[in-house]
Amino acid sequence: MSRIAAKFAALKAEGRGAFIPFLEAWDPDSATSMAILRGMPGAGADLIEIGCPFTDPMADGPAVQLAGLRGLKAGATMARTLAMVREFRREDDTTPVVLMGYLNPIDSYGIERFTTDAAAAGVDGLIVVDLPSEEADLLLPHATARGLDVIRLVAPTTDVARLPLVLNGGSGFVYFVAITGVTGTRTASAAELEAALPLIRAATDLPVAVGFGLRTPAQAAEAVRVADAAVVGSALLDTLLASLDEQGRAGPNTVRLVLDQVRALSEAVRAARVPA
Amino acid sequence: MRDRAGRLGYDGELTGETATVNTIPLSNSPPFSNSPPFSNSLRSGPDGRGRFGDFGGRFVAETLMPLVLQVEQAYAAARADPSFQAELDYYLKDYVGRPSPLWFAERMTKLLGGAKIYFKRDELNHTGAHKINSCMGQILLARRMGKTRIIAETGAGQHGVATATVCALFGLPCTVYMGATDVERQSPNVFRMKLLGAEVRPVTSGAGTLKDAMNDAMRDWVANVQDTFYIIGTVAGPHPYPMMVRDFQSVIGEESKVQMRAVEGRLPDVAVACIGGGSNAMGLFHPYLDDTDVRLIGVEAAGHGVDTKQHAASLTMGRPGVLHGNRTYLLQDEDGQIQEAHSISAGLDYPGIGPEHSWLHDIKRVEYVSATDDEALAAFQMCTRAEGIIPALEPAHALAHVAKIAPTMREDEIILMNLCGRGDKDIFTVAAALGVTL
Numbered sequence: 001m002s003r004i005a006a007k008f009a010a011l012k013a014e015g016r017g018a019f020i021p022f023l024e025a026w027d028p029d030s031a032t033s034m035a036i037l038r039g040m041p042g043a044g045a046d047l048i049e050i051g052c053p054f055t056d057p058m059a060d061g062p063a064v065q066l067a068g069l070r071g072l073k074a075g076a077t078m079a080r081t082l083a084m085v086r087e088f089r090r091e092d093d094t095t096p097v098v099l100m101g102y103l104n105p106i107d108s109y110g111i112e113r114f115t116t117d118a119a120a121a122g123v124d125g126l127i128v129v130d131l132p133s134e135e136a137d138l139l140l141p142h143a144t145a146r147g148l149d150v151i152r153l154v155a156p157t158t159d160v161a162r163l164p165l166v167l168n169g170g171s172g173f174v175y176f177v178a179i180t181g182v183t184g185t186r187t188a189s190a191a192e193l194e195a196a197l198p199l200i201r202a203a204t205d206l207p208v209a210v211g212f213g214l215r216t217p218a219q220a221a222e223a224v225r226v227a228d229a230a231v232v233g234s235a236l237l238d239t240l241l242a243s244l245d246e247q248g249r250a251g252p253n254t255v256r257l258v259l260d261q262v263r264a265l266s267e268a269v270r271a272a273r274v275p276a
Numbered sequence: 277m278r279d280r281a282g283r284l285g286y287d288g289e290l291t292g293e294t295a296t297v298n299t300i301p302l303s304n305s306p307p308f309s310n311s312p313p314f315s316n317s318l319r320s321g322p323d324g325r326g327r328f329g330d331f332g333g334r335f336v337a338e339t340l341m342p343l344v345l346q347v348e349q350a351y352a353a354a355r356a357d358p359s360f361q362a363e364l365d366y367y368l369k370d371y372v373g374r375p376s377p378l379w380f381a382e383r384m385t386k387l388l389g390g391a392k393i394y395f396k397r398d399e400l401n402h403t404g405a406h407k408i409n410s411c412m413g414q415i416l417l418a419r420r421m422g423k424t425r426i427i428a429e430t431g432a433g434q435h436g437v438a439t440a441t442v443c444a445l446f447g448l449p450c451t452v453y454m455g456a457t458d459v460e461r462q463s464p465n466v467f468r469m470k471l472l473g474a475e476v477r478p479v480t481s482g483a484g485t486l487k488d489a490m491n492d493a494m495r496d497w498v499a500n501v502q503d504t505f506y507i508i509g510t511v512a513g514p515h516p517y518p519m520m521v522r523d524f525q526s527v528i529g530e531e532s533k534v535q536m537r538a539v540e541g542r543l544p545d546v547a548v549a550c551i552g553g554g555s556n557a558m559g560l561f562h563p564y565l566d567d568t569d570v571r572l573i574g575v576e577a578a579g580h581g582v583d584t585k586q587h588a589a590s591l592t593m594g595r596p597g598v599l600h601g602n603r604t605y606l607l608q609d610e611d612g613q614i615q616e617a618h619s620i621s622a623g624l625d626y627p628g629i630g631p632e633h634s635w636l637h638d639i640k641r642v643e644y645v646s647a648t649d650d651e652a653l654a655a656f657q658m659c660t661r662a663e664g665i666i667p668a669l670e671p672a673h674a675l676a677h678v679a680k681i682a683p684t685m686r687e688d689e690i691i692l693m694n695l696c697g698r699g700d701k702d703i704f705t706v707a708a709a710l711g712v713t714l
């Protein structure tokens with residue numbers, strides 16, 4: 001069983017939803033982002049999503065855009081992002097790690113070589129934002145052959161008739177982009193989530209994570225009342241940004257502040273109690 | 277909570293637009309990718325996946341994908357509907373001022389001493405460039421789809437002005453994304469757009485040029501999928517845009533064929549156009565693709581020189597990758613990070629190129645060359661003095677190449693150049709480059 005499947009199975013047995021924090025690789029520098037990554041499981045992360053910096057993140061709002069630019073400025077590359085995961089795996093063999101990024105840096109690395117190296121580094125799943133189902137055959141065979149889960153995105157604009165196509169070949173979990181918009185801009189209402197989730201569940205047995213726009217512990221808790229996981233990204237990046245000095249360097253409290261927030265979010269998710 | 281299309285969203289605003297598009301019987305659509313397996317026409321692309329060879333496609337987030345498919349369906353229906361073409365023809369003739377003249381540039385011909393030079397004068401279109409050809413087609417499609425808000429990206433501001441213009445004509449609200457650097461260097465066009473009632477949003481991410489404006493326009497589109505139509509300014513973006521914009525711009529090449537035959541009794545030996553995203557060039561070239569005796573030359577912006585880091589020559593110096601919804605040649609580093617382009621001309625300052633050009637490059641049907649800032653500036657001045665036509669800095673790049681090849685050709689040979697924009701918008705840039713304070 002993949003790490004992702006094992007984790008969701010374990011959480012299901014526990015009767016609770018998952019909390020998935022997001023960080024951008026090398027934001028604002030290699031050591032700080034490594035320290036945040038290492039600290040996340042201890043602070044309550046059930047799975048971790050790592051953003052791969054890209055110059056033109058078209059589906060992302062200002063927080064992720066800025067984080068990507070900080071990462072690139074610090075020297076992030078695809079190879080270095082994979083090295084981060086390899087380093088993390090030396091001490092953590094259970095927390096699933098999902099890479100989120102755009103196709104071009106992966107394509108540039110070489111899709112086949114990338115899936116090989118990512119799997120070897122201990123990556124469990126891939127979210128490629130600008131690779132819709134219509135183009136997914138570029139990645140799917142390579143990822144599947146190496147045991148990497150390809151996590152499909154479902155959006156509020158996704159037609160029910162389209163769902164089977166969108167979910168085809170996906171594994172690990174399904175990522176429901178809860179809003180029509182870029183990351184970190186708006187928050188979906190409970191009613192919106194309650195309306196959408198049953199339609200997705202009818203089309204798949206995979207766990208469903210909700211992301212894009214969750215900011216507070218209360219919102220994360222609300223999300224796991226209907227979904228299996230809550231992803232929080234921009235709110236953590238905003239905290240990181242606020243902790244930087246004028247030159248954009250990590251402050252003495254950067255790691256602690258981000259991890260404190262991870263802890264608060266995870267506690268809320270743990271207390272939410274998913275009804276069976 | 278489920279709308280008629282059965283979408284997962286909750287937005288009660290979904291209006292008749294969805295219903296209209298969804299009720300188009302698929303059997304009525306023309307063969308959308310008219311690429312029969314044994315077609316020997318170079319004009320038959322793209323295929324059903326929106327690809328020209330290895331290039332093109334639909335690399336957008338899932339949120340946009342249903343919308344992109346909707347545009348594809350609506351365009352297929354419009355294309356098959358004679359009343360759509362009739363409506364477009366009406367506006368192109370009486371509002372845009374088509375057909376644009378074919379001008380024998382006699383003094384330039386004498387000056388350069390060689391091939392006869394003709395200009396296809398798309399700078400005489402309403403709003404002063406070729407951009408309005410495609411804006412008109414796209415806004416008519418947006419209206420058919422029941423969209424009530426228009427967005428666009430712009431570099432030089434010509435596409436923004438053309439979009440703002442058609443929005444004023446049809447009374448639709450318009451938001452134009454423009455890089456902050458370009459807002460600065462194309463201020464007359466910014467003011468024009470505002471006069472036309474458009475909102476201009478300066479984009480500060482990246483270098484604040486066309487690429488960044490396109491990113492923000494796509495972000496706006498993702499956030500406003502239900503009511504908004506994105507009028508893309510060049511033959512880029514996800515399928516069907518490269519095909520659709522090409523189709524709307526092909527009026528340039530089609531007219532020129534008729535005009536050349538009328539004036540010279542034959543087609544030109546060479547057709548030359550500048551390339552930013554490649555729409556004016558594709559509009560000129562596409563009708564000639566199967567006329568293999570006609571040499572086609574696209575001129576990219578070499579900025580300070582293709583051997584420097586400051587140029588916009590994606591085909592000459594780039595390699596294939598994926599940006600803004602399609603696979604194409606891009607300026608990028610080893611890690612697949614997109615590099616900033618540079619050109620004195622804001623309209624050419626783009627690190628990518630339309631996917632059909634990438635394919636035409638690979639199969640060698642079109643030659644792609646480049647001209648530097650300085651060469652374009654010289655051509656700009658030469659054209660102004662010799663012909664009394666102030667060209668935009670974009671076609672000045674094409675002209676710079678014409679100036680290189682005309683003297684090497686015989687006097688009975690013919691060069692056709694797309695004079696795709698007028699230069700009023702550029703006089704401040706040119707003055708600064710020439711050290712003149714206005």
Ligand SMILES: Cc1ncc(COP(=O)(O)O)c(C=O)c1O
Binds near residue numbers: 509550553
């Ligand atoms: C006059 C003119 N020519 C050319 C271009 C470049 O675009 P394209 O290559 O799509 O024709 C622009 C873009 O703004 C323009 O304004």
